Amino acid sequence: MADGEVVAYRINRDYLSVPWYWGDLCYSGSFVLIRHRIQPGKTAESGLTFYTLYMHLAPWLAYPERDSTAFQVADGQRLKAYVDASRQWVAAELPSGTRVTWDKAVSADTMTGSNGRQYAHVTLAEPVTGCMSLSTGDRVWTVCDRENLVPARDSATRPAWWSPFLPPSRETVQFDTVVCPTPYPIKAGDPVGHLGWFQVPGEDGHEKRYQVHIECLTTDDLPHFLSNPEGTGRDMPAFARCPKDIPVYLQFSGGEIQKGLITTQTETVMALSGQAVTDKEGKRYWPGGSSRGLLAESDMQLLSRYDLAGRGFETTEDSPASFDHLDGKTQPKGLVKTIFERFFSVADNDGKPYSKAVAFNYRQLLDRIDDAKSSRYNPEQYRRAVQNPSMRDHLYRLCVKHPSDWYYSSEAPVWKTFFTPQLKKEAPEWYAYSEKFLIDLRWMHRVAGMVENPWHMHPLVFLDAIAMNAKVWVLGTTSEHYESGGRGPGVVSSGRGDHGGASYGCYQLSSKPGVVQDYIQQSKYKDRLTGLQVGTQEFNTEWKKIASEHKEDFAHEQYLFIKKTHYEVQLGFLGKKGINIKHKRAAIHDMIWSTSVQYGPYTDIIIKATKEFSFENATDAQIITAVQDYKYAHVETKFASSPTLWSGLKDRVVSEKSKLLDLTQYNYEVE
Template sequence: MKYAFPILTQDGKEFADSKALNGLLKGESGGHYLLGGHSKWHGGIHISEQTAPWCKDKHPVRCIADGKVVAFRMMPDYLSSTFQGQKLKFSNCFCLVQHAYCETNPDTKEKNEFTFYSLYMHLLPWDHYQKRDKLVLKTGRNVRNSVPHLHPTTEQAASDKLLPALTLPAGTEFDRVAGVPLKRGSLGKTDYDFVLVKVLSSGKQSDGVLATQGCEVWLAMEEAAVTTIMPKLPNWLYDQVAAELTQAMAGRADPVPGETGQLPKAGAHSISLPAGTRITFDAHRLEFQLIGGQPRKMARCTFEMPVQEGLAGQCGQAWVCVEDTFIKVLNQSASNLGKLYPLPSPVPIAAGDTIGYLGLVETPTSLVERDAKKSIHQVHLEVFSQDTRLAEVLANKAQTKGGASYAKVPAGLPLARKDNASFTPTETLSQEVLLDSPKQAKDNADIDWIEVTTGLFVQQSKVDMLSQHDWLKIGFQQVDGSGSDGHLAPEAPSPFFLKLAKTIDPKREGELTSADVHKILQDKAKAETIRKLIVKHPSEWYETSTSPSYQWLEKMMAEVGLPEFNKLVEHEKQRIDSLEWMQSAKELKLGPDLWHFSPLSIIQKSENKAEIITLEMLLAANLQKNEGHCREILLYMNKYAYAYGLDDRKAIAHFLSQIGHESQFLAVDEDLNYSAPRMRQIFGCIKGPKEYNKLQDDCNLGRLREKLWTEESTYARNAKSLGSYVYANRNGNGSEASGDGYKYRGRGLIQITGKVQYELFTKTHNEKVPSDIKNFLENPDDVATNLSYAVESAFFYWFTKQNLHAKAKTGNVMDITRIVNGGDNGYADRALRYSKVSEVMGIS
């Protein structure tokens, strides 16, 4: 099963690990696992704008594991309730995903398997989703009330200079005005497409240019200044979808059954469907099928092929992969809005797929004041199971291995200090500890040792080596709280909360008050213990306000005895009734007592492979510079070392030293913003004087590029024009007018350049990492802006450049430098870096 974190970082990247995400979510003021507001049981966690504001509209909440959407409730708009005369908005929208956990022991074929669910509550209502592309300024940019002339005359240029313009700051957002065509205009000597946009961010008025929120202005489109945010819509809502293939695809026959417990295999290739083929399919009838051993989201489609020269269009039906990478959706409808909807046929969803955005929840903050409210965008994420096989999985009955590794070290073991390959005993004794991904070493006798703390080791044979599948042994515990009303009463804690507190803090002696229990349940120092509790408890989404589990509300009303408080309780009861869904969705056969997991604890780590490239090797190759960045790229270095097969030690040393020299391990985007003399020096001619008329005899005209002299102002300090010209008609690029030269300029740790290279990189990446299908021809900037792909581009270069990897296994620094550089430029620096890496690796 594939897993994913529920959100991305602010810049749209994956979190490095669960510790990084947990660190972020510590900043949430409420909504923590086990205890929520009003001293109530809380079976999930909140992700809100307090810690992740980008999940309001930019980066959606994502599905945490492969599974099937089995129910949802998506309202068109927010519900509202009234308290003290003010209307308070809230969302009861949710999505429920069912997951099938299954791990097999390859030797015995025994399985650990159970069914669990992930619930995403308080999602953004449907009418508030971004339905069209949104434009966002990367840098400050001028907007105008009219478009300047294209290639203006002297009089027109003078008139254009008088047109008012206002610079809006980076981050300003726009909606493109539908139905208005682009207009072409010139700014200075550069031509641009101007688009009419509506300002979404608050702005200001200056020199007659209106830039307040909601106004319409003309914006010059430039790749370096404007980015497009595509709407991330929850596709599981849709029934009938009409789409167009964005690239040629195979249409397939009906799937064939897979092996027992496995997904079906995709059927045989039945027809080749060209790009532009129109397809329609039922999005509630999707299924995962295996293609080349990888699960793909497939649908039985009705297709209509386009008419091509010499070929008539065809119509028919076939199974097609309908993942977002391969289709452009033309039309889709969501026909089950505004109701609780258990799906008749569950819709497959992959880990990382869009669930939705944070929904608004408004709550009163005063019993008497009007307009006293708290407003926050949030999602409640919850994971639960009622599968009776859970106990066997937690005990790892099948004895499955793999994934993250742990070492459980008992107290009292003598620790030894490492000196090269020798281990000298010390007087220090171990404390009981569980080590996550422990570092290992061997001594001269080939005995394995585990590092317990910095520089101190214990023999591996004396500790209990575990995997992530040994749930109970690595600290997970079950607490049965069946039948509890979930309220931590102030006068005395219930048996359920006492049991929770004593499980978290077993050394605590004496009677515990409710204040003690509250403190223990919120203790950040015990956060890891709390996250490992699996608690059986009635779901807060099962009962309505009239059930016995809410009698504590009636008791509080009687104790407080204030009319205003009674009104607040009645208000909360209305909301409780609006949020219930579990009992009403009888088809799902859920509840009321469920085993709840801390949501991030269910996310399993991938196979824990040994590092091919270490931090010490990276730092040596980078001459001990920029340690923070080296740590950041280390994960990607090892990911692609495995994917591409970089496993020869001498080749690794050459690889790292060459990248260290070429880019210092930084993601490079070729800078073509040169002055006139510099652009001619680099691109004008290899030798000879600079004057154009004296170069005819000295230079090959193909390299001369005479326009750098005759049309200097067009290309100097104009990266787009220069790149389009000097790289035109090379490496698969089209003519200068096509803009391919600039679009496919050099990017990456070792730069890949040219359309044919981006095309080959796309093909290679999709073969090496089939779980992450990309199209770098369509999105070449990803090679520079996404650190993962920037790192991968270096591996791609290394394995496709003149048999470079094979030669690096035996060649010297000069041999490799001449392949990488075409000469001996920078040889001394490359050799120094190679010697430093070799020293760390212990090779010559």
């Protein structure tokens, strides 16, 4: 759900089980704990370290073994299928995705041709038509190097955090135990796992379902973080707290703003949409959301997106005598009562017609809890009152510090009211099931830094509240800065000392390799430049004139040309080499753009720079550092014909690395 690092996990080899009346019941104790860090302000005081927990994940054996002999033709490829090792007769072409089997362990099934290419003797796993009609099971020879044949995909994607245990890694899996590895990165959107199969005893047998339990928790000072201690973002408010009974203003066609006849019915927190409106006296008003009018800024409390306390996030602490909050016998005095008190206050202060009835119902429940004579109650009624749909916004913003059942053993006092001698005597099977279940699932006491009673936040609502909305980054901005200094589409360089000759435009289209000539052939300004020799005074003058007359259009045309002929070609090249960029994070895309412009669309710099680690699992900062360091180390060889430029090229690499690393710290995405 968010970028972070794996700090603890447990992988069950197979589903765990416990005896029950009608046979063993299965469940999974597999989990992964991911640590995250957010720091809205300039100092660590503004930050929060928190964790997301994914519990009951499918175990190791739920995933079928990989077939090491299963391959398929890589995307975008069509491979010739030869009848025999002489490769004189092409039987058909194998389109991308064609499934084959190839046992690399059989030396006779691999050979190197006179052209230096490697070929494999493969068995077709599906029919193929061509010069000959080939059937499943037929054997042919085809090229297999340069990743033309790739391992066939499994039906179920392995969790991304399993990468240390999957080929080509040789790290051994430690099954059925809590592991705290050296933290390693995982990215938002990476697969965490699949729902585990879960069977739980019931009165008439057992219930069964697939499920995963997700938590969001922290051991930091959460109330301090919610207060936005550095006031980050208050100069650019994103929300406003609007009290009850403030006037709603109307703006008339002439621009005049007047107070309307209605007021707000309830206190709300609204996202600021649109632009503030200013009246002739300089007073500011904001669109009032559902009120269909304007609300005066002076009547509201403007909030940063990090003013989470102001946005409705509240905290409470609970120290229950038992994990069984609603046993039907003892009225709940802790968390449940706190929730009911909060809901009563919200409903009682709400101006909507039905809210008084809601407040009345919660008042009755609170009176019953406080009534010493009223001990017995219906737990389901209380659960429904907690999960009241009209109160969800308030419930989901309640952050609670309470004991974790992943921490304590069955011997702990908090479990004593459940694991009683009476239960053991009257329901021994249920007692044994619960005890083994708790032993199998307990983990928190084995992880350094975890505490008995962490803060718990709603995993979706909390993460949504702190998420930085992605801002749009203009692709190629970094490259343009270094190629032309941001001086626009009319820039012309002399080319002195540059093996590429004179260069033109935002991205310095070089003349000697013919890039600028290719651009002219597809340009709408072709007629104005045709007949003029590139590099002459006449050509340069006309180029600058077009830029002066059509600056934005000329710049955009150059952008589209580079995008198509360099950036997209490099993306495709990387894809064929197994590096598929599926995200939109600006720093990586700008690095790819800049590399393709400076080194050419088919450069293998990124491939070579990242060969020592997994591009997919590395952080953006690691990738950028590796690529830029590789560029720095190879300036002399990559630009052997331009020694006078070496010093400046190295300076660019260092400066560009710094800019790209800075870009990784912000939530920018390319369109």
